Amino acid sequence: MMNEPALNGMAYTERDRREPLLRPGNSNCGGCGMSNLMQMLRRAAADRELKMVVPACCAAVTSGGFPESAFSIPTIMSTFASAASVATGVAAVAQLNGEETRVICLAGDGGTYDIGMGTLSAAAERNEDILYICYDNEIYGNTGGQRSSATPVGAATTSTLRGKQEGKKDILGIMAAHRIPYAASISLAHIDDTLRKLQFALDAKGFRFLHVLSPCPTGWKSEPAMGIELVRLAVRSGLFPVFEVFDGERYLINVEPEFSAEALTMYLALQRRFRNTGVTEESLRPSIERYWNYLRLMSGRIVPARRN
Amino acid sequence: MPVELISANHAAALAATLAGRANRTARGFCSGVYPITPSTECMEYLCGQEIEKGKVVRADSEHNAMGICIGASASGARSFTTTCSNGLAYMIENCVAAAGYRLPIVMSVANRTLGPPWNIWADHGDSLMMRDLGWLQLYSADNQEVFDTVLCAFKLAEDPRVMMPALTCMDGFILSHTMAQVEVPSQEQVDRFLPPTDIPQRLDKSAHTLGQMETPHQSVVHRMQHHQAMLTAQQVYAEIQDSFEEVFGRRPADPLVTYRAEDAETLIVSMGTLGVTAERVVDQLREQGQAVGSVRVRMFRPVLDGDLRKIFAGKKRIAVLDRDVSIGFGGVLWGEVRGFAEPATIVQNYMVGVGGGDVRPEHMLTLLAELEQSHESGAPQIVEVA
Numbered sequence: 001m002m003n004e005p006a007l008n009g010m011a012y013t014e015r016d017r018r019e020p021l022l023r024p025g026n027s028n029c030g031g032c033g034m035s036n037l038m039q040m041l042r043r044a045a046a047d048r049e050l051k052m053v054v055p056a057c058c059a060a061v062t063s064g065g066f067p068e069s070a071f072s073i074p075t076i077m078s079t080f081a082s083a084a085s086v087a088t089g090v091a092a093v094a095q096l097n098g099e100e101t102r103v104i105c106l107a108g109d110g111g112t113y114d115i116g117m118g119t120l121s122a123a124a125e126r127n128e129d130i131l132y133i134c135y136d137n138e139i140y141g142n143t144g145g146q147r148s149s150a151t152p153v154g155a156a157t158t159s160t161l162r163g164k165q166e167g168k169k170d171i172l173g174i175m176a177a178h179r180i181p182y183a184a185s186i187s188l189a190h191i192d193d194t195l196r197k198l199q200f201a202l203d204a205k206g207f208r209f210l211h212v213l214s215p216c217p218t219g220w221k222s223e224p225a226m227g228i229e230l231v232r233l234a235v236r237s238g239l240f241p242v243f244e245v246f247d248g249e250r251y252l253i254n255v256e257p258e259f260s261a262e263a264l265t266m267y268l269a270l271q272r273r274f275r276n277t278g279v280t281e282e283s284l285r286p287s288i289e290r291y292w293n294y295l296r297l298m299s300g301r302i303v304p305a306r307r308n
Numbered sequence: 309m310p311v312e313l314i315s316a317n318h319a320a321a322l323a324a325t326l327a328g329r330a331n332r333t334a335r336g337f338c339s340g341v342y343p344i345t346p347s348t349e350c351m352e353y354l355c356g357q358e359i360e361k362g363k364v365v366r367a368d369s370e371h372n373a374m375g376i377c378i379g380a381s382a383s384g385a386r387s388f389t390t391t392c393s394n395g396l397a398y399m400i401e402n403c404v405a406a407a408g409y410r411l412p413i414v415m416s417v418a419n420r421t422l423g424p425p426w427n428i429w430a431d432h433g434d435s436l437m438m439r440d441l442g443w444l445q446l447y448s449a450d451n452q453e454v455f456d457t458v459l460c461a462f463k464l465a466e467d468p469r470v471m472m473p474a475l476t477c478m479d480g481f482i483l484s485h486t487m488a489q490v491e492v493p494s495q496e497q498v499d500r501f502l503p504p505t506d507i508p509q510r511l512d513k514s515a516h517t518l519g520q521m522e523t524p525h526q527s528v529v530h531r532m533q534h535h536q537a538m539l540t541a542q543q544v545y546a547e548i549q550d551s552f553e554e555v556f557g558r559r560p561a562d563p564l565v566t567y568r569a570e571d572a573e574t575l576i577v578s579m580g581t582l583g584v585t586a587e588r589v590v591d592q593l594r595e596q597g598q599a600v601g602s603v604r605v606r607m608f609r610p611v612l613d614g615d616l617r618k619i620f621a622g623k624k625r626i627a628v629l630d631r632d633v634s635i636g637f638g639g640v641l642w643g644e645v646r647g648f649a650e651p652a653t654i655v656q657n658y659m660v661g662v663g664g665g666d667v668r669p670e671h672m673l674t675l676l677a678e679l680e681q682s683h684e685s686g687a688p689q690i691v692e693v694a
């Protein structure tokens with residue numbers, strides 16, 4: 001990973017260098033959002049003892065080949081649909097033995113929104129003591145970039161060549177409906193907020209869910225160096241709302257977007273996956289507004305979605 | 309030793325409970341469970357137990373029941389689950405994973421026909437689907453055997469020379485729902501028989517990654533190690549029989565249960581409760597002066613080729629009874645064991661009791677009468693026993 005200037009060098013500290021969660025020499029593409037996430041996670045976790053469950057996804061490749069591992073914490077690679085159930089077993093035994101270990105699932109959108117949805121839902125319903133982090137690159141990256149139910153409308157993938165027709169699943173709405181103690185979305189472009197949420201989620205008990213918009217230059221057909229900027233544009237435009245939900249009922253919006261047309265246009269223009277699929281700033285606007293109206297309602301703030 | 313009147317499902321669950329408690333001084337017991345007929349009563353029983361340093365997670369599916377067992381076992385706990393039929397089919401991806409991580413999880417299967425069309429009755433096709441996955445497989449024929457086999461399976465699976473998951477099978481309903489007397493040992497005895505488990509590859513402090521990518525060469529070596537370890541299971545099982553006898557004062561059944569086989573000219577080979585019926589048939593035919601014997605295959609994986617070869621040596625006829633059909637091939641057991649017979653031996657496959665048909669002595673007598681008349685091995689036959 002580059003020393004991303006947008007992070008003010010924060011993800012690279014002496015501590016991170018000595019013992020990064022994601023070691024140098026890993027196989028992630030340059031500019032992969034998951035790499036940034038893992039650096040932030042290391043920073044947030046500090047001295048907490050961690051164990052990680054990773055289902056089939058890009059992160060299952062990240063660790064590299066047996067017997068070396070790019071992950072500096074004990075990790076188990078689960079089957080695609082099983083991250084939250086394997087983590088259930090790990091967390092249960094940690095608890096039986098009075099261990100403070102924080103059990104983390106690091107899963108892609110495919111393993112979260114699609115094949116692992118039932119597993120995730122069940123672990124949330126049982127309120128297992130797990131921190132589930134979904135790094136959402138909006139495609140099946142591992143298998144070469146096919147659509148998932150997290151792929152946004154208008155994004156071309158290798159299985160939706162002319163752009164996906166359907167919108168994204170509302171994952172935080174789904175998780176909030178489980179009344180779990182904590183669910184939040186994370187913008188990697190807002191590092192203070194990211195760190196705060198990671199730390200809060202690491203310390204909280206019960207099922208915690210974090211949704212991270214994870215730039216994927218390979219799948220998004222974008223410049224590796226632009227990843228964080230893309231996240232910032234997604235937040236500014238209102239496309240990616242940054243908020244948290246406590247106990248499934250208390251909604252808190254963390255970053256107020258400017259809903260600028262310019263940001264949304266830029267967001268689309270900087271990624272070739274949106275080229276020639278017919279998706280435009282205007283075509284996205286109604287669904288963004290609809291979602292923000294819903295968010296305002298849930299957060300108890302009756303403010304029009306668009307302020308200008 | 310106190311005797312309890314319990315079903316085989318409860319016998320399996322009780323054995324697992326005692327085994328689970330026996331690990332309380334180590335990392336405990338954790339299990340993920342999900343109901344399916346006729347294994348349900350096993351998971352229900354487990355859910356009703358108080359297990360010190362133990363947790364039974366009521367999962368949302370068999371796939372995740374095994375996922376939970378994987379997480380538990382990978383954390384060093386003793387782990388057990390139960391399912392069958394479509395539940396096993398649904399679980400199977402994680403069964404592959406459990407074997408790949410070499411986790412000593414024990415699973416009780418009350419064998420049941422796969423569907424749809426739905427059929428809840430006994431058929432070995434479900435557990436035989438797991439044949440090539442690196443799980444030990446043991447089949448029982450009565451409730452005591454089920455109880456003993458589950459205890460032995462933990463010890464076998466957890467032996468450092470073996471270290472892999474184990475399947476303990478019983479015929480659905482025929483055993484799973486039949487009440488019979490079972491000698492139940494005390495917790496102290498089980499503690500002595502099953503010392504705390506140590507799973508060396510478990511996630512601990514060191515930063516290793518379990519189940520990550522490997523090269524073809526590494527996969528070959530891992531398969532080779534797994535295969536070799538499975539082959540040692542027979543020897544390890546013999547040691548386990550000794551220590552079982554030492555602690556509990558009775559000997560658990562052999563991996564191959566032979567009955568009047570030594571001087572027999574004709575052998576019946578089968579698995580599960582078919583073998584018990586076969587032994588009654590052997591008695592009847594012996595009374596009529598026919599030299600018939602029976603071999604009940606309890607240990608299906610690893611395959612006991614050497615012993616089977618010895619038992620089969622010099623036999624005139626072998627009837628292999630399969631409670632399964634490998635469609636387009638024949639019986640799975642037949643396919644496995646026919647090669648261990650000598651070329652001159654007539655080996656005939658009968659698939660009987662498929663889909664849960666009630667195989668009675670008269671059915672076997674008819675088949676054996678037919679076999680006595682034949683002069684060569686015929687094609688496998690699916691036999692109706694309605």
Ligand SMILES: Cc1ncc(C[n+]2csc(CCOP(=O)(O)OP(=O)(O)O)c2C)c(N)n1
Nearest residue numbers: 056057058080108109110111139140141142
């Ligand atoms: C049961 C199963 N089906 C399909 C696959 C192939 N597969 C591996 S990863 C993957 C997609 C992963 O997508 P996602 O969860 O979004 O993670 P990403 O690769 O994008 O990081 C697929 C389809 C598999 N490993 N297991």
Ligand code: SF4
Nearest residue numbers: 029032058141216218
């Ligand atoms: S394909 Fe995308 S998500 Fe996967 S490693 Fe590359 S940049 Fe990261």
Ligand SMILES: [Mg+2]
Nearest residue numbers: 108109139141
């Ligand atoms: Mg993805």
